[in-house]
Amino acid sequence: MTKKIKSAEYVREVVPALKCPICGSTMQVVDLKSLLCMNRHTFDFAKQGYINMSAHSIKSNYGKGLFEARHSIIMESGLYDGMHETIAKMILRHLDVSNPLMVADLGCGEGSHLQRIIDECQCSGMTGVGLDLSKEGIVLAAKRYEDPIWIVGDLARSPLESQSFDVILNILSPSNYKEFKRILTPDGLVIKVVPGPDYLKELRESLFHQNENKVIYRNDKTVTLFKKHFQLLDSIPLRYSRKLAKAELNHLGQMTPLAWNGDKARLDEFMNQDSAEITVDLEILFGTKKNEIDPNTLGKWR
Numbered sequence: 001m002t003k004k005i006k007s008a009e010y011v012r013e014v015v016p017a018l019k020c021p022i023c024g025s026t027m028q029v030v031d032l033k034s035l036l037c038m039n040r041h042t043f044d045f046a047k048q049g050y051i052n053m054s055a056h057s058i059k060s061n062y063g064k065g066l067f068e069a070r071h072s073i074i075m076e077s078g079l080y081d082g083m084h085e086t087i088a089k090m091i092l093r094h095l096d097v098s099n100p101l102m103v104a105d106l107g108c109g110e111g112s113h114l115q116r117i118i119d120e121c122q123c124s125g126m127t128g129v130g131l132d133l134s135k136e137g138i139v140l141a142a143k144r145y146e147d148p149i150w151i152v153g154d155l156a157r158s159p160l161e162s163q164s165f166d167v168i169l170n171i172l173s174p175s176n177y178k179e180f181k182r183i184l185t186p187d188g189l190v191i192k193v194v195p196g197p198d199y200l201k202e203l204r205e206s207l208f209h210q211n212e213n214k215v216i217y218r219n220d221k222t223v224t225l226f227k228k229h230f231q232l233l234d235s236i237p238l239r240y241s242r243k244l245a246k247a248e249l250n251h252l253g254q255m256t257p258l259a260w261n262g263d264k265a266r267l268d269e270f271m272n273q274d275s276a277e278i279t280v281d282l283e284i285l286f287g288t289k290k291n292e293i294d295p296n297t298l299g300k301w302r
């Protein structure tokens with residue numbers, strides 16, 4: 001069976017979770033090769049097994065090299081293992097995993113975090129959907145990881161149906177809280193990972209002079225905004241360091257947007273060290289929808 005057919009069959013099982021990004025109507029899989037909406041807008045499955053549901057294509061700095069480096073760091077160096085384990089534990093604690101669960105990673109890049117978290121949960125009824133605007137990222141995700149559904153798409157013109165996802169992952173990536181709330185099920189869990197003050201500090205310190213430390217991560221505003229939109233269930237700080245070898249430091253230097261603003265010679269120096277301790281400092285926010293007042297219930301008291 002080709003990847004394209006396998007992916008079309010898989011999408012067919014969860015197609016109510018998708019909607020047309022152009023007109024918003026429901027979709028169906030036709031001939032195991034396209035998604036078709038009621039107004040006949042069509043999106044074809046690519047041979048690598050992903051679907052492009054983006055209305056326009058974008059060019060970004062996030063090229064293939066960056067996503068390959070990200071894959072190596074996430075899957076091989078173990079730098080983010082602590083984060084994956086914490087997220088999986090919280091999913092298992094808060095949701096009934098004996099039921100089928102839909103998990104969306106919004107801004108999934110090349111998909112490695114989503115794949116790792118699903119592996120860590122070990123639930124047979126879990127379906128992952130990875131969405132990213134970058135086609136380069138999604139192509140790599142579809143090539144490497146068969147099970148999740150990979151979609152090139154824009155959250156601002158979302159291909160995801162309302163109240164269809166039990167878990168929303170948003171890992172070190174921009175948020176669209178209005179959309180998160182719309183697509184989350186009433187009891188669903190939104191998980192946002194933000195960098196703490198010491199996140200990859202060794203890399204930042206070598207890229208910038210101490211006094212012009214251009215990127216300082218501060219979480220307070222992010223946490224306040226998150227709490228405005230969601231009921232904060234938990235906020236878990238995660239801080240540890242890992243020793244990375246030369247090849248891994250090289251990948252780290254290539255995968256982060258931090259490096260784009262830094263000094264090239266300093267970046268080379270960082271990547272050519274034999275090894276270095278690297279700090280991971282993250283804050284993981286877990287939220288649910290706030291209990292909004294149901295107008296039907298309200299009527300009783302009038």
Ligand SMILES: [Zn+2]
Nearest residue numbers: 020023037041
């Ligand atoms: Zn349509």
